[in-house]
Amino acid sequence: MHTRNTEHSDSTSHAAFRGHLTVALEREANAPVGGLADALRDLLRSAPASLPVLPARHRDLWAAGTGHADAVTVHDILTRAEDDLGTPWGVPLASAAARVHRDGNRDEWEGTVFARQRRLSRAVVTAAVTLQDRWIDEVADGVVLLCEQSSWCWPAHDDTMGSHGAILATITDPFLDLGAGEVAAQLAWIDHLLGTQLDVRYPGLRARIRHETRTRVLDPFVLRRDWHWLGLDGDVHNWNPWIHGNVLVAALRLMDAPAERDDRARVVALAVEGLDRYVTSLPADGAIDEGYAYWWNGACRALEALDLLSFATRGVLEVTASIPALRETVAFPHRMHLGGDWYLNLADGQARPPRDQPWHSLHRAARRVGDSFAEAHAAAHRDPERPAASETEGLGRLLRGITDPEWLRAVPAPSPLPRDVWLPSTQVLVARENEGVCDGLAVAAKGGHNAEHHNHNDVGSFIVASDGVPVIVDAGRPTYTLATFGAERYSIWTMQSSWHNVPEIRGVPQPAGAEARASDVVVHVDEHSTSLGLDLAAAYPVPGLVTWRRDIHLDRGLSKIVVDDRWTLEPWGNGSPAASSPEPRTTVRMLLAGEVQLDDGSALVIPVDGAPAVRLRWPTGVAATLVPRPLDDPLLSDVWGSHLTRLDLDVTDRNSLSVTVEMNEPKARNPR
Structure with a gap:
C-alpha cells in the first residue's frame, strides 16, 4: 500500500516563518509579533469588495x-469568442494524462486544458460586456466542465504515482x-465578475x-503543510508565489460565509507566510536565477x-516599496533586455519570449515602487492599437490589464537599455556599447553554479548580441516533458555544457551540482570598458586541472569583445596509467545563430532577424570545426530558425586562447 508521509500535514503544528515581508506587514498593521493573522481578520475587506476589478453590473466599466x-481588447476577445461559440469544448482524456508516465508527453493533456480555460476566459469577458444569456450559458458550461474535471493538477506534477x-x-x-x-483563481474571478448573473440564470452554481x-485547493493548502513549493527546506522557487497568489485570490473572494471569517483570515495569513519565504529568499539585487522568462511567473506573481x-486591506498593508529586494526585482526585466524582443535567456528561458506578457503588472509594480525606468520599459x-492584455496569462491578469486606467493611458516610451548591469547574487553581467540604444555589440556573461533553478550546466558561459540580436547564443530549452525535471534532465542537449559557450576540458563537460561553480570572480566597469573575470576550474572534475x-x-x-582563456593543466598522465592513451581533446566552444562562414582563424556570422554580421577571430593555426545542430522543436526553431551551429576550437596543445568579436563592417562611432 502506498501512503504519503503526513509528518508535516497538521497546519497547527508548523513553526511560523517570520521574514522580511511579515516584519513589514506587522509594522504597517500595528500588530505585535505573531499577530498578523488576528489583524487580518479586521483589516480585510468583505469578500464581494476584495478583488480590484468592478463586477459586470458596473456598466460604466463594462458596457x-x-x-x-x-475597447481594443474587448473587440478582439468578442471576435474570437464568437468563433468559439457552438464548437465542442476540449476534453482532457485519461489516455492523455497517462502519457506523462508512458512516453513523457505533457503537451497533449495540458494543451487541451489550457485551450479550454482560455476559451472560458474569453466567454467571461464577453458575458461581462454583453450580459447576454447565451454568453452566461457559455460561461456556465465552462465552469461546470472545470468542476467535473477529475483533477485540476497537471499530471506531470501530481504525486499520485508515488503516493x-x-x-x-x-x-x-x-x-x-x-x-x-x-x-481556483479563475473560478474566483468568474464568481466575482458574474456572480449576480450566475445566481439568476444558474442558481446553485456558485455553491x-x-x-x-475548498475541496481541491483551500483545504489541502491548510491541512497539508509539506508541499514542496512552500520552501520549508530553503529551496524556494517560482511555484511559491504563483500558487500562494492564486490561493489568496480564492480565499479572499470565495470564503464569504459569515462563519468563515476566521478561517478566511487564517488562510490569507498562511498565504502571506508562504509568500514571505519567497520574498525573504530574494537576493538584495532582485536577480532571478531562473532568468527573465521565469520572472513573470515568479517575482511578478509575488x-x-x-x-x-494591499487592495484587500484598503492600502493598509502596502509594503512593496519598503522591501529593497522587491524594489530591485521590478528592474530585473529591463536589466535583462538586449533589444527589441530579445532578452538574456538564462536557465530554461527563451531568448525571444512571447511578446504578450502581463506588462500592465510590471507597469503597476513600477509605479508603486517609483521605478521610472521599469515603468518606461513596460x-x-x-500599443493603443493592440490588446492591452491577453487571456493567455490567466483571467485575473486579463481583467486587471483591461481595467487599469493608468496602464490604458500609458504612452509608449523607449526601453531604458542600461549600459552596464552587474547582479552579484547570480554573478550575471550585461554590458553594451552605449546606454539607451541597442546599436553595436552587447555581451552578457555568468558565473554562478550548476544547481540553480531550472539549471543548465553553463558556468562561465557568455552571449554576444549584434544590435540587440544574439549571435553567440544560449539555445534555451525544448518543449517540456517528464524528463525535463527528472533524472534524465541532463540527457537533453540544451542543458549540457557541451552546447553552451564554455570549454570542454580533456573531453570532460561540466556536471550538475552546486560544487560546479565559478571562483575568484572579478568585475570591472568604467566608461571605456566592462569586464568579467572568473576561474572555471571548480566547474570541471578534470584530474590535473589547476x-x-x-x-x-x-x-x-574599439567596439570589440575579447574572450581570453588561460589555463594550467598538469602534463597528461603524469605517471598514471592514462599516460599510455592519447590525451582527450580540449576545446573551446561557441554556439552560433544564423549563417556561419568559416575561414582560417575567423568565422563570419550573419545573424537571424536581419542584424548586422559579426566576425569572430582567433589565432591562425587553431583547428576549427563547425558542428550543425538541426532544430525540430518549435520552442527552439521559432527563435533560431532551422538550425544552430557550434564552433569548436581545438586547444589541446595550448595553454591560452583569445577570441575577439567585432562587427564585420564597423559603424560610425557614436559620439557619446
Missing part, C-alpha cells in the same frame, strides 16, 4: 461601446500545484464553485499578490 474597459501507485489523479487526495491554483475550490493584499510595450581563467571584456573605444 459595450461606452464602458472604460479597453498511491496510480497513473491517474486520486480524487480523494488532491494535489495542489500550479494548475490547481490557476483553476458548487465554492465546494470544489508583486501581484502583494498588490492584491510602457514600451503598450586553473582555467576566463576574462570577458567589452572595449567600447
Whole structure:
C-alpha cells in the first residue's frame, strides 16, 4: 500500500516563518509579533469588495461601446469568442494524462486544458460586456466542465504515482500545484465578475464553485503543510508565489460565509507566510536565477499578490516599496533586455519570449515602487492599437490589464537599455556599447553554479548580441516533458555544457551540482570598458586541472569583445596509467545563430532577424570545426530558425586562447 508521509500535514503544528515581508506587514498593521493573522481578520475587506476589478453590473466599466474597459481588447476577445461559440469544448482524456508516465508527453493533456480555460476566459469577458444569456450559458458550461474535471493538477506534477501507485489523479487526495491554483483563481474571478448573473440564470452554481475550490485547493493548502513549493527546506522557487497568489485570490473572494471569517483570515495569513519565504529568499539585487522568462511567473506573481493584499486591506498593508529586494526585482526585466524582443535567456528561458506578457503588472509594480525606468520599459510595450492584455496569462491578469486606467493611458516610451548591469547574487553581467540604444555589440556573461533553478550546466558561459540580436547564443530549452525535471534532465542537449559557450576540458563537460561553480570572480566597469573575470576550474572534475581563467571584456573605444582563456593543466598522465592513451581533446566552444562562414582563424556570422554580421577571430593555426545542430522543436526553431551551429576550437596543445568579436563592417562611432 502506498501512503504519503503526513509528518508535516497538521497546519497547527508548523513553526511560523517570520521574514522580511511579515516584519513589514506587522509594522504597517500595528500588530505585535505573531499577530498578523488576528489583524487580518479586521483589516480585510468583505469578500464581494476584495478583488480590484468592478463586477459586470458596473456598466460604466463594462458596457459595450461606452464602458472604460479597453475597447481594443474587448473587440478582439468578442471576435474570437464568437468563433468559439457552438464548437465542442476540449476534453482532457485519461489516455492523455497517462502519457506523462508512458512516453513523457505533457503537451497533449495540458494543451487541451489550457485551450479550454482560455476559451472560458474569453466567454467571461464577453458575458461581462454583453450580459447576454447565451454568453452566461457559455460561461456556465465552462465552469461546470472545470468542476467535473477529475483533477485540476497537471499530471506531470501530481504525486499520485508515488503516493498511491496510480497513473491517474486520486480524487480523494488532491494535489495542489500550479494548475490547481490557476483553476481556483479563475473560478474566483468568474464568481466575482458574474456572480449576480450566475445566481439568476444558474442558481446553485456558485455553491458548487465554492465546494470544489475548498475541496481541491483551500483545504489541502491548510491541512497539508509539506508541499514542496512552500520552501520549508530553503529551496524556494517560482511555484511559491504563483500558487500562494492564486490561493489568496480564492480565499479572499470565495470564503464569504459569515462563519468563515476566521478561517478566511487564517488562510490569507498562511498565504502571506508562504509568500514571505519567497520574498525573504530574494537576493538584495532582485536577480532571478531562473532568468527573465521565469520572472513573470515568479517575482511578478509575488508583486501581484502583494498588490492584491494591499487592495484587500484598503492600502493598509502596502509594503512593496519598503522591501529593497522587491524594489530591485521590478528592474530585473529591463536589466535583462538586449533589444527589441530579445532578452538574456538564462536557465530554461527563451531568448525571444512571447511578446504578450502581463506588462500592465510590471507597469503597476513600477509605479508603486517609483521605478521610472521599469515603468518606461513596460510602457514600451503598450500599443493603443493592440490588446492591452491577453487571456493567455490567466483571467485575473486579463481583467486587471483591461481595467487599469493608468496602464490604458500609458504612452509608449523607449526601453531604458542600461549600459552596464552587474547582479552579484547570480554573478550575471550585461554590458553594451552605449546606454539607451541597442546599436553595436552587447555581451552578457555568468558565473554562478550548476544547481540553480531550472539549471543548465553553463558556468562561465557568455552571449554576444549584434544590435540587440544574439549571435553567440544560449539555445534555451525544448518543449517540456517528464524528463525535463527528472533524472534524465541532463540527457537533453540544451542543458549540457557541451552546447553552451564554455570549454570542454580533456573531453570532460561540466556536471550538475552546486560544487560546479565559478571562483575568484572579478568585475570591472568604467566608461571605456566592462569586464568579467572568473576561474572555471571548480566547474570541471578534470584530474590535473589547476586553473582555467576566463576574462570577458567589452572595449567600447574599439567596439570589440575579447574572450581570453588561460589555463594550467598538469602534463597528461603524469605517471598514471592514462599516460599510455592519447590525451582527450580540449576545446573551446561557441554556439552560433544564423549563417556561419568559416575561414582560417575567423568565422563570419550573419545573424537571424536581419542584424548586422559579426566576425569572430582567433589565432591562425587553431583547428576549427563547425558542428550543425538541426532544430525540430518549435520552442527552439521559432527563435533560431532551422538550425544552430557550434564552433569548436581545438586547444589541446595550448595553454591560452583569445577570441575577439567585432562587427564585420564597423559603424560610425557614436559620439557619446
